[in-house]
Amino acid sequence: MKRVLAFDVYGTLIDTHGVVEELSRRLGDGAEEFSRRWRDKQLEYAFRRGLMGAFADFSQCTREALEFVDRATGSRLSETDKERLMATYARLPAFDDVAPALERMAEARLTRVAFSNGSRTAVEGLLRQAGILERFDDLVSVEEIKRFKPDPAVYAYLHNRLESSPHETWLVSSNPFDVIGAKHAGLRAVWVRRSAEAPFDPWGDEPDLTVSSLDELAERLS
Template sequence: MKATLAFDVYGTLIDTHGVIVELEAELGERGMEFSQRWRDKQLEYAFRRGLMGAYVDFGQCTREALEFTDRALRTELSERHKDRLMATYARLPAFPDVPEALAELRRRGHTCVAFSNGTREAVKALLEQAGIVDCFDDIVSVDEIKRFKPDPAVYAHLRTRLEVDASKTWLVSSNPFDAIGARHAGLHAAWVRRSAEAPFDPWGGEPDCTVSDLVELSERLG
């Protein structure tokens, strides 16, 4: 059955730890800790702003999370270095499996869209520099309704915007909260477990399928 596949971007298609080389050059062995703390705080800020009804775009959440992490870890990064890290975040690389898998999924007749907390402009630029923007039929951003995943309104917007039935729509994400949110909203969900150590949230709502990468997903969906 041909499906509409909505791919999360940050952490699923794009490696958010792509900043690690630059961070390690500045911070040494603390680079990985900084990268993980930054990513965690970025998502936390989006969740908190969503609950508060105090939306700002995801880029601002990312910058504010960077500022917090610098303060929390007392790394004392210069403003110039922070600007450079933000610029690096805008040109993060795709995971190696992504181009081949997307091409195969489209060859088999599936509709592929990028579906992100990032703005359309930021996501398009990111996918362009990663060389995969042509793999997508569309880009859907939460910025269009000023909400963040996993708000049910975001997944409803995806269906409305694409004019697709929930039963034929899959959310593909490496983030358990996203997969759970999609399932709660009536979509199918594929969890991309990019780390063998990554646990899934024990909420009782398992994804429809779990894969290690997108190549495996293309094989599973056929």
Template sequence: MSAKVLAFDVYGTLIDTHGVVTELETRLSASGKAAQAADFSRRWRDKQLEYSFRRGLMGAYVPFSQCTREALDFTDRALQTELRETDKDHLMEVYARLPAFPETAAALARLDRAGVRCVAFSNGTAAAVEGLLDQAGIRAHFEAVVSVDEVKRFKPDPAVYAHLRQRLEVDPGDTWLISSNPFDVIGARHAGLHAAWVRRSSEAPFDPWGIEPDMTVADLDALAERLG
């Protein structure tokens, strides 16, 4: 068994947060704005993260699902898409069963065979993440789910990464954060962990903060090849 523990971010790293676009197209068709579905999805995700950052700074923690719903309400107003409450409820249900990225299951299986310990590490509550991983068919690859809800903070608060280390009971040098979110990678590196950036778009820039990932990969297959 490898000494390394890989802590995988969930939303945007294992799970495709834009897997809701098809459903958005259907729901936005009533207002004749189905063509805005992709833009709606991007804005929804950006606002979801912004709300978690703002609440973290304010010390006003709420479950991540509330940030998600408030971001949905905001995006609907901003784009004037006039979604009904029933549409929003349905979209939240869809968000709870988003698909994994295509290579996720095979990459995790490869890490399993190599004896690498893996955990899921998310802004989502444990119950939400458990459900998401179960429906995506990948829960069995993780020995545990570590949620920020346990400390009532959001990434990239240093307390969140300290909590991860305490839960894992491993040395910082053996702990790797795996994330497609630069803010998460920087937060982990700042807290003394190793971090790999999953750069899913070749055009995605990394924040110029002088804190770089230990490793950059295009997808989880490439990660498994290097860390498996």
């Protein structure tokens, strides 16, 4: 494997369901389902905006998705509740395997880049509060070209920005749509299968490598 690794942020490095605890205070047993639907709708809104050519900050997709799921579930969250949930989303935790795996990769002199649909400001803040910002060599945000993954232009921008060939650029993501998008654009890709029950989309574009954690990835790269 080559030495340029581009890590997806939301869902791969950062646990997007870290908001469940805050949701539980308001929704009780319905918190996990609300969190899942919020994440699904957030991605759907980004995809739809990408197709429409109507780019907006990823945080806007997140807020609009929160509003939709609140209406769809009849949860009747207050505006204060929604602001607190959005604030929680800005300080979500990193998965436990992230920091030690990144440290091992740094010791192996692998180039490590955070690559996200989120804005640069939002992602910097998120990684900083999680204590892992300094473990990256660079940060690439889609806002720089105002398109969303899995648009092929986003992956082309990534490897051009890194001055690496597609074949030398490895996307590392827990999101199958991201892995397939990278493969379609000619990049190499690692799927981090964080749940043993998670299926991969049956499109025929399989990841070059599948791991259950970033620890496993670091071990295989050592």
